[in-house]
Amino acid sequence: MFTGASNLAEGVDKAFLFIFIIAFIFIIGISAFMIWTVIHYSRKKGREAKQFSGSMKMEVLWTVIPTILVMLMFWIGWKGFAPMRKVPADAMVVTAIGRMWEWEFVYSDSLRSKELVLPINKPVKLDLVAEDVNHSLFIPAFRVKEDVIPGYDNWLWFTPNYIGDYEILCTEYCGLLHSAMVSKTRIVEQEEFDRWYEELKVASFMPEHEGLKLLRSTGCLACHSLDGSKLVGPSFAGLYGSQREVVSGGSAKSVTADEAYITRSIYDPNGEIVEGYARNLMQSYSELLTEEQVGIITEYLRELVEGDGQKEADL
Numbered sequence: 001m002f003t004g005a006s007n008l009a010e011g012v013d014k015a016f017l018f019i020f021i022i023a024f025i026f027i028i029g030i031s032a033f034m035i036w037t038v039i040h041y042s043r044k045k046g047r048e049a050k051q052f053s054g055s056m057k058m059e060v061l062w063t064v065i066p067t068i069l070v071m072l073m074f075w076i077g078w079k080g081f082a083p084m085r086k087v088p089a090d091a092m093v094v095t096a097i098g099r100m101w102e103w104e105f106v107y108s109d110s111l112r113s114k115e116l117v118l119p120i121n122k123p124v125k126l127d128l129v130a131e132d133v134n135h136s137l138f139i140p141a142f143r144v145k146e147d148v149i150p151g152y153d154n155w156l157w158f159t160p161n162y163i164g165d166y167e168i169l170c171t172e173y174c175g176l177l178h179s180a181m182v183s184k185t186r187i188v189e190q191e192e193f194d195r196w197y198e199e200l201k202v203a204s205f206m207p208e209h210e211g212l213k214l215l216r217s218t219g220c221l222a223c224h225s226l227d228g229s230k231l232v233g234p235s236f237a238g239l240y241g242s243q244r245e246v247v248s249g250g251s252a253k254s255v256t257a258d259e260a261y262i263t264r265s266i267y268d269p270n271g272e273i274v275e276g277y278a279r280n281l282m283q284s285y286s287e288l289l290t291e292e293q294v295g296i297i298t299e300y301l302r303e304l305v306e307g308d309g310q311k312e313a314d315l
């Protein structure tokens, strides 16, 4: 009967079902009574209308019964809610980062993953961090949902208790690609989790350009591809040194994508818009990336175009 995949699901489903059944009984009962009165008390020949005023019995009934029902709803809801705010001491802690428009999960040892892989039957606490605007993390199968707000330490916890893949959604409208802010949680046996974690560790020690790391951690790659495919923003492939047709202050012009152009595009992204792309989708990253970091990113974008052969030789 209860199909949720976490320890918290049953409490939520019970409250939902209880409220649903009461609402269902009432809508049927009230509708039937309405129809009955319309027919039974309709105007008929030779029947006088009667006036009523006050009925202590009715007043008490329709005050006491709803009060009892609402208190029952509260009690059942509370029993489902209270365990959600009591984290077991042995819970594994994972930081869930929400940013436009992706989820990222940071495990201990600062290991990062785009999907949330967890061992079955182990409590996990998700610390919720927003890097830009308000988001909300929702895992329907586990019946957990909490807002992810910049500057506010929110969290949630659960114990997954069924093997399987489940959707993770954002349920706070956060801009153009809000509906694409979808990830996955994979619940696996402990041994498989350990294996996956080792692989994550190995992958994270692979040498990677600092610029690429910055592009990843700042979320740039959610909107700009590295392989030439068109996303919300222009691709980074073949960018450095190319001629860009841009619209600036209402007029079109051609600029070379050099270091100055890349810096302008990061700090003042709406100053020049590449033709065919929309304005005001990107915010300035002047608070998030220092000039030195922009330099490292530029260096990476240059290597992406010029240094491909060289990089392979280095490896």
Ligand SMILES: [Cu+2]
Residues within 6 Å of the ligand: 098, 099, 101, 134, 135, 136, 170, 171, 172, 173, 174, 178, 181
């Ligand atoms: Cu979002």
